[in-house]
Amino acid sequence: MAYEKTPVGSVRPSQLLWTYGPGALVDLPNLSVVTSGIDVWEKDRCHLVIENRLLAAVQKALGPQVESLRMPPISKNESNDTNSAEANVGVPVRPFPRWLRCVKCGLLSPYDSGLFELKEGYRRPEATRFVHQGCRGSKGDQPAKDADAVPARFLLACKNGHLDDFPWQWFVHSGPNDCKGTLRFFESGASLQTENLWVKCDACGAARNMAHAFGQLGKENLPGCRGRHPHLDHYDPDCDAEPRAVLLGATNSWFPVSLSALAIPQAKNGLAQLLEDGWSFFSDLDSLEEVPLAIKLLKKTGALPGIEQYSAEAIWAGIEAHRSGDGESVTEADIKGPEWRVLIDPVPVNDYPHFLSEAVAVPQGFQGKIARVLLLKRLREVNALLGFTRVEAPDDSGGGGAGPIQAPLSRAKPDWVPANQVHGEGIFIQFDEQSIAEWEQSADVQAADARLRGGHKGWRNSRHLCPPDDGYPGARYVMLHTLAHLLIRELALECGYNAASIRERIYAEVNEDGSQCGFIIYTAAADSDGTLGGLVELGKPENLERLLVQALRRARICSSDPLCAEHDPRKDRSLHTAACHACSFVAETSCERGNRYLDRAMVVPTFENAKAAFFPDA
Template identity: 45%
Template sequence: MTKHKVGDIRPTQLLNVYGVGAMIDLPNIAGMVMGLDDWDTTHSVLVSEERLLRAVRVQLGAQVEKLLLPPVEPDTASADPLGGAKIGVPVAAFPQWFRCPWCELLAPISSGLFELKTDPFRPDRARFVHANCSKAGQPPVALPARFQIACSHGHLDDFPWLRFVHRGAATCNGPLRLKKIGASDEAVDLLVKCDTCGRDRRMSDAFGEVAESDDVFECRGRRPHLRDFAPSGCNEHAETMLLGASNSWFGISLSALSIPMHVDKLPQLVEERWAVLQHIPSKETVGAFRAVGNLKGLEDYSDAAVWDAIESKKSGVQVDEENGNLKLPEWNVFVSADPATNTRDFQLTPVVAPHGYEQYFEKVVRAERLREVRALTGFTRIESPGDYSDPSEIPDAQRAPLGRSKPVWVPVSEVRGEGIFLQFSEEEIRKWVRRVTRQDEEMFRAHSAWRRARRIPEPESGYPGIRYALIHSFSHALMRQLSMEAGYSSASIRERIYAHDGGDDAPAMAGLLLYTAAPDSEGTLGGLVSLGEPDRLGRLIRLALEEIRLCASDPLCGEHRPAHDGTSSLHGAACHACMFSPETSCERGNKYLDRGLLVQTIGGGNVPFFE
């Protein structure tokens, strides 16, 4: 198989936007990111994050051995694009059907009518050309067909052009043309026509009720990122979607903050480097690992001390006492906020509650340095995983695999940055929760209706509670204000909500972390964490609450209530003008939001937390 470099993307995009199975829209080609079986991990870097690895194993199985960064061309790589190894993430052209804009010919790559042209010095110029076009003076650039079909079981296929135009069995294999017959580019103005038999059909028939009753759109179970078909087939009805549609790929990921797991420094250093140190078989080989540079950061410790720490780790390898809960250990570390446990990747400084709001907050912690590792564990199509309360709820039939067999590694992204953690007063939270039983019941009924309408099993389960809705709403309000003050874009600030009523499985939690991070090893510049000072944070909270009392969409927004028919969005008084945040910032897809839980709104009748 010939390999050509066809473009560049950022490493973090490989998890959030262009993960395995996703489409990459290049200037002249649409590419499909291939499954893990096709990846060459020679140049991938091993990432140590034991808590995340354990959580990934819960989802994907105990065979997962490691977390790897995507392969990146080293800085020392040859500047000559014609020489050196081809390092990167594998992609293949998809869809396989292309259209010539001059003669309107529609054909697959396998027909041999389109030829790939690449420029090693300009990868962005990679393109397919129609070499024998009868209407162009020189071979014109052919463009990917705009339509494809997909089903909710994670399958994706080329649009069935031949069967579609011939309305079933394609006994005729004549050349096809995709013609524009109207003023617009809408489906109703596009016509597929066969040159041989003359049959034609409007593309509008590929949508709506006509398509739902057409056997042409039966799913074949194709998995183009794995170059195969689902072994058990598929009985779903596929639906037509446009190239690059936002619902063609939703990544399923897990993330964890690198928190200190030990008070003593050496066990913590071993924990951070466990992905490498776990392979040391004996005390005698510690020196060999040190000689080849695998014990960086442990220069102050003898081989015997390092081996004792490794033995201690192996003998008491922590089985996850939090039952896979990634947030509970983080909550415990933030609440204790002991600077003595600070590490290179996690540095906390506790400060007093924001001025003017001491009644509502227990403490504030400035996270001057933090590290987040995010792992891709699968993806879905059409149905968003955000409809589920937890990734573990996603049915296996809807979760598309990353490889043809169970993965032994998963791709991750690693970012470093800063943040502000706020812990609410548990006493104030409990008093307020007792006063909002009506709003709690209203939100719960909307939650159940939402899940029932989407046929999610056990619709009454997974409700995060009114406590979560309060903290989540406050997070969005403060996030907007921090963005304006710190100079970061709203899309670059993320939230991490810690909310739990308390019980046998976990203590009560009521807090949030707002943070920003970047792939750079030095992280970000400190503009966000500096806003955690009591005076500045108190002023920002006051401004944030004042800002959401009125909305540009009032009274419509202020009077909005969570719908009980499952068709509307799962939120109260919230909209794009006042509370919604970018997709990259919100951990719940802008659900469970209501500014009426925070302050008095124009709708009235609410019981605000901040009175």
């Protein structure tokens, strides 16, 4: 990361999608910076990620002008040579908030006011900081050489995705004022509660307590939103959202909006799949003589692993077949539909090195409930960042419909979006469709479903989202989702992987193309997690049977019962029934719905509801 070619710190590439993407604040040891929009990233240093299904889904969301998915630029420089070209590889950032506070005298002023100086840490980028020149200490009589200046800890944000500096001058003077005096920030008590934090004007003596910036007082004492996008250096006109004060580092200041897809084989053979994945490299070739040069380039860059094992003649024949339509697979914007069709194929489909699967026997005692178990020995997940929201998470709409406004990644419509790919392993479990359908028709299941649907309506009504029924996933999804959570918690105790690196992917759609009823539990971490075979080993029949039995028995009684089992989502407008941190919740990174739409009573009998369980004899 760099500010005018000044390195200020480093983050992992995957964090530029999930934590510190465009528009997000990076709270460094001495600085706070905002990651710039992708229109000022060095696109040529961002390597391509090939996944046509995900690209089609991104184009459906952002427009057909999106041409590619690309990884964030990665610096491989491990030395301290700051003059090398490699040292300048990174993501552009700029200081934000603009207002800094001197730790010695409390001076509060923008960093470009001339009162602060940037001290660069040439050998230690994390030591780069601003200092207050000419500081004379808190009493004004003791010169303090190079007193550090730290970012002001208060900002303004709104649910339309805007972020702005806190209006210090407006706030301390209770509105617009011509006073140009310097401001001081100080503490009046032993604790750092907002009641003990004050800002004061040196010229006119006006002072104000920071408690007036929050809650109902904040609504009365803060100006309207200016529509600022600091990562784009741009202002949106006429924002009507109500701004609110947030703290620097607050988790609600940036929520990523992303899409993910599993790389699955869609073509008839390995070569056809490679040509489908990398068609952008071959579409312009006009003759057989041009193929060897393309192969050499792809082998050197590693952009299409496996293409080098085929001869130029075979590749040219495949190109001609692709152009004629023979063997050309249809690119679909639908993400999970093609994955489901590959996973339930009677003959396990493989596409080394991205996808290797093996069918195994159904665990003993679960034949009537489970139809198929597939060990996914290798899989590749590709994630793409579409935008972000502030204040409210993108799924705060309660599962669908209108929600918080998605902020853009660039000023103009993007022609590429940041993406990353991770490799891992997993277990796919397909449930018996007839058993699921019969279970859904039970009056007790429908009653349990009605309770959660009532909570869903209340959730959306409390956020003024219409229509209130929109986005509810149904009892099938709730049961599969809850069971996946129970199994994740059990697997985490035995597989040896970090619990937060185990994820779920639920297939529960019912439409004209057929019914889905299953899930994948897989590891997809950006480091070595997910590559050791521990999860696949636990998917073998004898191990999976034991884990399923343990998970179901453990779920019957929660340490928070009877409160957990008796929870009615209609009363508190929540999105879960019999579920809590003690029994069913998992890490936010593991769940595709933020620990929502969970109900143990739909999986196993509970104290409150013993008749709605899909596994009544567990």
